[in-house]
Amino acid sequence: MDIKNMLRIWMLSLVCFCGAAACSSKEEENSKKKDNEEPEVQSLRDAPFPAGVAIAPNSLRNIAAYRELVIREASTITAENAMKPGNISKGRGEYFWDDVDYLIDFAQTNNMRLHGHCLVWYRQSVNSMPAWIQNFSGTKEEWKAIMREYILAVVGHCKGKVASWDVVNEAIADDGSFRGSTDVWCTNIGAPEYIDWAFRCAHEADPDALLFYNDYGHEYSAVKRTATNNLIRGMQERGVPVHGVGLQMHTNTNRSLQDLRTAIRTAAETGLKVHVSELDVSVNQAGAADVTFTEELQNAQFNSYMMVSSEMARLPQEQQHGITTWGVRDLETYGYPDWPLLFDKDFNRKKAYDGLYRGFSE
Numbered sequence: 022m023d024i025k026n027m028l029r030i031w032m033l034s035l036v037c038f039c040g041a042a043a044c045s046s047k048e049e050e051n052s053k054k055k056d057n058e059e060p061e062v063q064s065l066r067d068a069p070f071p072a073g074v075a076i077a078p079n080s081l082r083n084i085a086a087y088r089e090l091v092i093r094e095a096s097t098i099t100a101e102n103a104m105k106p107g108n109i110s111k112g113r114g115e116y117f118w119d120d121v122d123y124l125i126d127f128a129q130t131n132n133m134r135l136h137g138h139c140l141v142w143y144r145q146s147v148n149s150m151p152a153w154i155q156n157f158s159g160t161k162e163e164w165k166a167i168m169r170e171y172i173l174a175v176v177g178h179c180k181g182k183v184a185s186w187d188v189v190n191e192a193i194a195d196d197g198s199f200r201g202s203t204d205v206w207c208t209n210i211g212a213p214e215y216i217d218w219a220f221r222c223a224h225e226a227d228p229d230a231l232l233f234y235n236d237y238g239h240e241y242s243a244v245k246r247t248a249t250n251n252l253i254r255g256m257q258e259r260g261v262p263v264h265g266v267g268l269q270m271h272t273n274t275n276r277s278l279q280d281l282r283t284a285i286r287t288a289a290e291t292g293l294k295v296h297v298s299e300l301d302v303s304v305n306q307a308g309a310a311d312v313t314f315t316e317e318l319q320n321a322q323f324n325s326y327m328m329v330s331s332e333m334a335r336l337p338q339e340q341q342h343g344i345t346t347w348g349v350r351d352l353e354t355y356g357y358p359d360w361p362l363l364f365d366k367d368f369n370r371k372k373a374y375d376g377l378y379r380g381f382s383e
């Protein structure tokens with residue numbers, strides 16, 4: 022071999038060696054990068070609109086796995102009970118803010134929207150209706166004054182921190198009429214006057230808050246759908262500040278997918294924002310004692326959740342207020358077996374979760 026050839030071979034080997042070294046250092050760099058990069062975490066936060074859960078402050082405080090899950094998944098939260106009138110106010114002028122402030126702080130720290138539920142609810146239970154209101158006696162003007170007093174105090178306290186409120190909950194009875202004598206507000210102020218008044222007071226307290234009328238039954242009752250939309254139309258005609266419709270949607274796997282779709286589409290016809298506000302999908306609607314959560318039921322539940330999220334995803338963006346499931350995990354405490362939520366009792370994602378997630382992009 023002459024000297025020229027020897028030189029060429031030597032140069033070639035050098036190039037190969039340097040190339041290989043460069044390659045391997047690039048690979049090393051890539052793998053280092055991978056180690057340092059956060060693994061991609063799937064989350065309901067990937068949804069094209071806010072999605073989240075109803076929560077209990079004490080579970081957030083005391084159950085680490087619960088808290089972590091909510092932080093990982095939720096971009097909107099609603100207090101399941103803690104912000105209902107009966108829990109906030111045990112006596113006229115008395116307010117309990119600990120849980121409310123805890124939730125405000127939790128939502129702000131973790132970059133979530135806090136939805137307020139609820140300001141006015143006819144239902145006579147410890148949570149929903151304080152005894153001092155239930156037993157109040159006074160003129161119509163005095164009833165309007167106590168409603169205003171309560172709403173100004175609560176919405177005022179949360180001003181700028183609670184983005185949206187269910188101002189009035191469940192004002193319409195199953196036959197489409199207002200509730201009459203079973204509703205102290207209706208009895209003492211009259212409907213829809215008390216509903217208008219509640220919205221006007223909430224708007225006065227926080228003009229930036231989005232105000233919702235929240236109710237149940239839209240997925241199975243045309244009467245409820247029509248009555249809700251008529252109420253909203255009337256409020257709009259009267260210049261009442263109403264910004265959205267909350268569909269509770271406590272539903273079950275026997276409900277047809279078309280019914281779920283109709284509920285959302287009809288609410289959207291108001292032109293207002295739509296919030297699927299209390300979603301859960303029971304697989305044991307009949308309350309049988311011996312139900313197994315079969316693959317068939319899991320698939321049915323997947324489909325229900327997917328229908329809800331895909332319908333929401335199809336609405337114009339400005340109407341997509343979001344989806345909130347009514348609780349975090351399937352609880353052991355039901356009177357009969359059921360698995361209505363997105364996470365099992367050990368906080369694992371269920372097929373229902375995959376269904377809701379899939380619907381975001383369907």
Ligand code: XIL
Pocket residue numbers: 101102148190269299
């Ligand atoms: C329910 C809560 O989930 C229960 O823990 C509580 O005992 C009663 O209220 N419609 C509503 C919600 O608007 O506030 C209700 O929440 C479920 C029906």
